[in-house]
Amino acid sequence: MKNVLVVDDDEKICWAFEQFLESEGYAPSIANSAEEGLRRIAADKPDVVLLDVNLPGMSGLEALGEIKANHPGVIVIIITAYDDVETTIEAMRLQAFDFVPKPIDLGIVKSTLERAFRTQSVRSTLPVEAADASPTAQVGHRLVGKSSQMREIYKLIGIMASNTMTVLIEGETGTGKDLVARAIHTGSERKEKPFVPVDCGALPDELLESELFGYEAGAFTDAKREGKPGRFELADGGTLFLDEVGNMTPALQVKLLRALQTQEIERLGGTRTLKVDVRIIAATNQELGEMVRRGQFREDLYYRFKRIALHLPPLRERQEDIPLLVTHFLQLIQEELGKPIRGISTEGMQLLQDYPWPGNVRELENCVRSAATLSRSDVVLPDDLPSEIRMGNKVSATDASQLETTLKAVLQDTTKAAIAEGRQGLYEEVVAMLDKTLIELVLDEFSGNHSKTAELLGMSRTTLLKKIKQSSDADVE
Numbered sequence: 001m002k003n004v005l006v007v008d009d010d011e012k013i014c015w016a017f018e019q020f021l022e023s024e025g026y027a028p029s030i031a032n033s034a035e036e037g038l039r040r041i042a043a044d045k046p047d048v049v050l051l052d053v054n055l056p057g058m059s060g061l062e063a064l065g066e067i068k069a070n071h072p073g074v075i076v077i078i079i080t081a082y083d084d085v086e087t088t089i090e091a092m093r094l095q096a097f098d099f100v101p102k103p104i105d106l107g108i109v110k111s112t113l114e115r116a117f118r119t120q121s122v123r124s125t126l127p128v129e130a131a132d133a134s135p136t137a138q139v140g141h142r143l144v145g146k147s148s149q150m151r152e153i154y155k156l157i158g159i160m161a162s163n164t165m166t167v168l169i170e171g172e173t174g175t176g177k178d179l180v181a182r183a184i185h186t187g188s189e190r191k192e193k194p195f196v197p198v199d200c201g202a203l204p205d206e207l208l209e210s211e212l213f214g215y216e217a218g219a220f221t222d223a224k225r226e227g228k229p230g231r232f233e234l235a236d237g238g239t240l241f242l243d244e245v246g247n248m249t250p251a252l253q254v255k256l257l258r259a260l261q262t263q264e265i266e267r268l269g270g271t272r273t274l275k276v277d278v279r280i281i282a283a284t285n286q287e288l289g290e291m292v293r294r295g296q297f298r299e300d301l302y303y304r305f306k307r308i309a310l311h312l313p314p315l316r317e318r319q320e321d322i323p324l325l326v327t328h329f330l331q332l333i334q335e336e337l338g339k340p341i342r343g344i345s346t347e348g349m350q351l352l353q354d355y356p357w358p359g360n361v362r363e364l365e366n367c368v369r370s371a372a373t374l375s376r377s378d379v380v381l382p383d384d385l386p387s388e389i390r391m392g393n394k395v396s397a398t399d400a401s402q403l404e405t406t407l408k409a410v411l412q413d414t415t416k417a418a419i420a421e422g423r424q425g426l427y428e429e430v431v432a433m434l435d436k437t438l439i440e441l442v443l444d445e446f447s448g449n450h451s452k453t454a455e456l457l458g459m460s461r462t463t464l465l466k467k468i469k470q471s472s473d474a475d476v477e
Ligand SMILES: Nc1ncnc2c1ncn2[C@@H]1O[C@H](COP(=O)(O)OP(=O)(O)OP(=O)(O)O)[C@@H](O)[C@H]1O
Pocket: 142, 143, 144, 145, 171, 172, 173, 174, 175, 176, 177, 178, 179, 180, 285, 325, 328, 361, 362, 365
């Protein structure tokens, strides 16, 4: 039978897990502290461990480090609060399999366990690699947000921090690409080594080339006499962050690709080959895939980046993060301004949540900063907010690609919920709902005029009437 060990100091939770695991056909065992858990792992060799983070004595994360060092084959699922960013990043770096958020949802536990055992059976057919017993690193950067999209990002940051692969961070302006790149670096073993950013969009090509690769004395007329090391050399042992990488010209892209492949560079005007050990993180707010199709970005370089891509969702797709971000920024700003700010009024917060934030988190931060500065009391009120936000502009979904991303975000949640609840017939359910909502909206726009509605929807009146009847019948049922 499949062995599952639960490590949690809360006896009620343990009892509930025990009942549940037995009913699912697993063989459960229980430990109430990390120390006891480690002893049980050595003795019972469980397949999967459900490990709480907050434990008396040794913490869950320390225990995770020990488990992975001594029993690399054991799959560890962490039990933690939803919004604990640092723990998530650190636990993924230490190779936790996944998370079960508190309060505990048994549907999620069930699907996570099933995934864990599927992974284990695949893994048991592969050759075993040596375990990475790296010491724990503290992640200092503050990323805020507890939406499901951001929690996925924290996991990826943790995984990326544990290796040295090239990463591409994609996302609209102001979504936090810079912050994420730094979090990967500070979470990694390179954290004591330099993190060197280069803004590929800010410099003309010739300058960018000498910034990146450096130059030897006399390489060009006004080259300094002693020459100058490039950012590649400065980042040796650390991380080179290539921001706005889509702005590089094709000629420079070739040089970059060569440097990535060989981990060797030559300074401009030089003949020496210099070995460098550099981890590359690139970021872009352009669609690199689209640029490849248009011939503006090299396909081979794109695929090298694209192997690991981390896509930061725009703020409008994770409105639930807005209150947290606002509180976070108010705290920072209160220190800057040297005046106490208790918070923002409910109406003010609602306006911030309704706004589409084309400039994403950066725009939100600026808005909160100016509102807090202008505010004449210790509470931010709607009047302190810029007019476009007070007017409550809605996201325009006229742009098809935007509509698609919005829909995708919503459907992703629906799909996950359906899987967790073990529901069936999702396709019909969603399509019927979409059909009904769209028809209702258009009817509303045309004040119930069937001909105009049918015309806009591109269907015959008969079809429209049939659909209206179907959905009202369904409503009655
Ligand atoms: N999740 C987050 N939590 C807290 N602060 C955030 C978060 N995301 C972004 N920020 C803040 O928002 C601002 C913009 O973020 P950042 O510079 O990382 O964006 P970017 O994606 O690099 O933007 P650009 O494409 O314009 O360079 C920064 O001040 C950053 O600290």
